[in-house]
Amino acid sequence: MQPTDHIFAAPIAQLGDFCFDEKVAAVFPDMIKRSVPGYSNIIAAIGMMTARFAQPNSQLYDLGCSLGAATQEMRRNINQPGCHIIAVDNSSAMIARATEHLDGFKSEVPVTLTEADICELKIQNASVVVLNFTMQFIDPAKREALLSNIYQGLNPGGVLILSEKFISANDTVNELLIDLYHDFKRANGYSELEVSQKRTALENVLRPDTPEQHKARLAKVGFSHIDLWYQCFNFGSMVAIKGSAK
Helix, strand or coil: CCCCCCCCCCCCCCCCCCCCCCCHHHHHHHHHHHHHHHHHHHHHHHHHHHHHHCCCCCEEEEEEEECCCCHHHHHHHHHCCEEEEEEEECCCHHHHHHHHCCCCCCCCCEECCCCCCCHHHCCEEEEEEEECCCHHHCHHHHHHHHHHHHHHHHHEEEEEEEEECCCCHHHHHHHHHHHHHHHHHHHHCCCHHHHHHHHHHHHHCCEEEEEHHHHHHHHHCCCCEEEEEEEEEEEEEEEEEECCCC
């Protein structure tokens, strides 16, 4: 049975910025299930899109892999020969637990787990790239360069799956979506104190964009086929496909 997330259940005198340390890694499956509406649907769809877009003898990337949920779903759905998954996270605690998790499953598809800054990684020969709730933690000044690197490293016909927490450009709608999201967390057993303290801890590290900002950035780096395929409250996922070579 997975440990329950109680990280913000008691008052914290010196509330620092949220970080993906050992405490978070230990309860992450429970935290993500209770904190991200539609997370299981997004993971399942990543598998479905992997089955559709994985190309023979190519690399698949899970950037910001945390405990490897998307990596495992990708691995289960690859139906092409010679594929290799590269899963990257900058948290040593996450990489350690992801290694344990993935070692529990047998597969012919090799996975390389790497502790690194994804902004420093060179994407090469890629058919599928996943950024699952990762971009929101990247310095906004580095986001375009990261997407450009992904686009350049994608093979023609390759896909980027970008899942994020969004903000709305409409203030009234944005307030509604935030309120509904907090209702979602309360319904999943989080107290007012937990909701408040976690929101404060994330303020300086989770900096969301609007869906329109994401689409504009994706188009600017070269993607021509872009759309939002899923949204629940202020969380959603986008797909961007690199056009075929002319």
